[in-house]
Amino acid sequence: MKGSDLIVKALRALLRERGMTYRALAAELGVSEPTVKRDLSRGGFSLHRLDRICDALDVSVEDLLLGRHAQSAALTQLSDAQERALVREPTLLLLTYLLVNDWKLGEITATFALDESALIRALLRLDALHIIDFRPPKRIRKLTARNFSWRSDGPVHDFFVSRVAPEFLSGRFDAAADQLHFLGGLLSAASAIRIKAAIARLVEEFDKTARQDARLGLESRDGYSVLLALRQWEYSAFTRLRRRNS
Numbered sequence: 001m002k003g004s005d006l007i008v009k010a011l012r013a014l015l016r017e018r019g020m021t022y023r024a025l026a027a028e029l030g031v032s033e034p035t036v037k038r039d040l041s042r043g044g045f046s047l048h049r050l051d052r053i054c055d056a057l058d059v060s061v062e063d064l065l066l067g068r069h070a071q072s073a074a075l076t077q078l079s080d081a082q083e084r085a086l087v088r089e090p091t092l093l094l095l096t097y098l099l100v101n102d103w104k105l106g107e108i109t110a111t112f113a114l115d116e117s118a119l120i121r122a123l124l125r126l127d128a129l130h131i132i133d134f135r136p137p138k139r140i141r142k143l144t145a146r147n148f149s150w151r152s153d154g155p156v157h158d159f160f161v162s163r164v165a166p167e168f169l170s171g172r173f174d175a176a177a178d179q180l181h182f183l184g185g186l187l188s189a190a191s192a193i194r195i196k197a198a199i200a201r202l203v204e205e206f207d208k209t210a211r212q213d214a215r216l217g218l219e220s221r222d223g224y225s226v227l228l229a230l231r232q233w234e235y236s237a238f239t240r241l242r243r244r245n246s
Contacts, residue, residue: 004043007050010064012040014057028056028208055211058146074145075131082129083155091122093156096131099142102214111218146211168225177224192230199228 015025022040026033029052039045039053054061058074078086086093091114098108109119120136127134133141150156173180187195206226213221 007065008040008043011053011057014059014064015040020057025053025056028212029053030212052215055215060141063141074148075143076145076148077151078131078154078156080151080154082131083151085125085129087155087159089122089125091118092125092129093159095122095126099126099132099140100144100148101210103218105138105140107218165227168227192232196230199230202226203228 015022022036023033026036029036029049039049045053050061054064057064086096094112095108108114109116114122123132123134123140124136126132130143132143150160171178
């Protein structure tokens, strides 16, 4: 079997493993579904297209060819111990955040004041924690899945609530792209479910857009954060004014 046939076969197998349809892959690539079907039946697509397909499938070309792409090995969440290790060492938490968001090593060193020895020590630590696969001097493969998320009740979540969120919300939100809305109202259970689904769609859109923009140079991108929350809740000062049932 020719090398190109092996690549196409591996891609089709990975699509099945990921549960991704041709239509979903086409949307990720910004091409038509017939184009994707043609590419994965006849082959003959460019190396650039291969890179983009691998990006969409969250796999490197090397790992695709070597078969190191089992979804079961990808981390959708870290363990409690792994998260505690990150919170104890801010450099590790920063590096994990950057690598999960597809920063390249050169972009990290150009942006943050990390000397080479400190950076290597931190990467070796993340390798020991089984968060990345690091092969010095520069080979890094993240072990997190495309749908990776922090533990909802874990140390990083607690760090976010106590340290990050207050600083985030204390800003003025007056830049051109900034938005801040705090809404409250009475909803039925069915309406609350619809709003929850709408938030999930927005989260997916933000994640998809960030992955697409990861192909751009760092000079074309800025850091943005979105805080979305929905819960059955009433401000405590209002609750104290409620009429008590006799």
